[in-house]
Amino acid sequence: MARLEDGAIDPGALLAGFCAGRSDVGAVVSFTGLCRAETDGRAVETLTLDAWRGFTEDGMAALEAEARARFDLIDLLTVHRWGEVRPGQAIVFVAAAAAHRRTAFDAADFLMDQLKTRAPLWKREDGPDGRRWIEPRASDHADAARWKTETDQ
Amino acid sequence: MPRVLLFGAFADVAGWREREMEGASTEALVAVLSEHEGLAERLARPGRMTVVNKVVVRGDVAVSTDDEVAFAPPVSGG
Numbered sequence: 001m002a003r004l005e006d007g008a009i010d011p012g013a014l015l016a017g018f019c020a021g022r023s024d025v026g027a028v029v030s031f032t033g034l035c036r037a038e039t040d041g042r043a044v045e046t047l048t049l050d051a052w053r054g055f056t057e058d059g060m061a062a063l064e065a066e067a068r069a070r071f072d073l074i075d076l077l078t079v080h081r082w083g084e085v086r087p088g089q090a091i092v093f094v095a096a097a098a099a100h101r102r103t104a105f106d107a108a109d110f111l112m113d114q115l116k117t118r119a120p121l122w123k124r125e126d127g128p129d130g131r132r133w134i135e136p137r138a139s140d141h142a143d144a145a146r147w148k149t150e151t152d153q
Numbered sequence: 154m155p156r157v158l159l160f161g162a163f164a165d166v167a168g169w170r171e172r173e174m175e176g177a178s179t180e181a182l183v184a185v186l187s188e189h190e191g192l193a194e195r196l197a198r199p200g201r202m203t204v205v206n207k208v209v210v211r212g213d214v215a216v217s218t219d220d221e222v223a224f225a226p227p228v229s230g231g
Contacts, residue, residue, distance in 0.1 A: 121229060135227045
């Protein structure tokens with residue numbers, strides 16, 4: 001399931017809820033992305049995430065569908081913030097459940113790489129040096145391309 | 154007239170999110186949008202996303218009066 005949240009994300013509560021009541025799962029891997037107070041030497045006071053409600057959720061769900069098609073998963077959860085986020089707050093939470101750990105690790109890794117470069121969200125950092133819109137770095141594209149290369153082999 | 158939506162830096166630079174605009178194709182709309190100097194430079198950068206009626210399109214696509222056309226910079230989730 002993929003969803004956008006306009007309020008604070010509690011990664012611990014999300015993980016506890018995701019794990020609760022499961023007897024078919026041997027491994028859950030989660031990832032939480034946090035807002036940093038500094039990027040590239042610039043102080044960040046606020047991170048603002050722009051989204052297109054409906055379209056953004058559909059895009060996130062499509063990435064989850066790719067992960068499910070690629071890995072033998074029991075469940076997936078993607079929760080992404082939109083609106084204003086402060087340093088220290090969670091931006092994104094991903095959890096993957098599988099029978100065994102390697103599948104869960106790989107699926108969470110894959111899904112995050114895809115979210116960074118393909119999820120329809122737009123990030124802006126505001127700080128004392130002004131505002132700056134963020135685009136994926138070359139390293140983000142390289143991370144996402146790892147999976148393409150493996151598919152092509 | 155097609156309804157045009159802007160996201161991310163495009164909306165920030167233009168100063169608006171949504172409006173109706175004259176234009177028979179996506180590139181015709183880009184040409185009108187590019188009359189705004191700050192937007193012209195950003196629209197010309199690689200990786201621009203163009204979406205017609207919630208479907209991502211490539212190249213110049215004809216649009217009609219009831220269409221919803223969105224333009225956005227490269228995405229940055231996660």
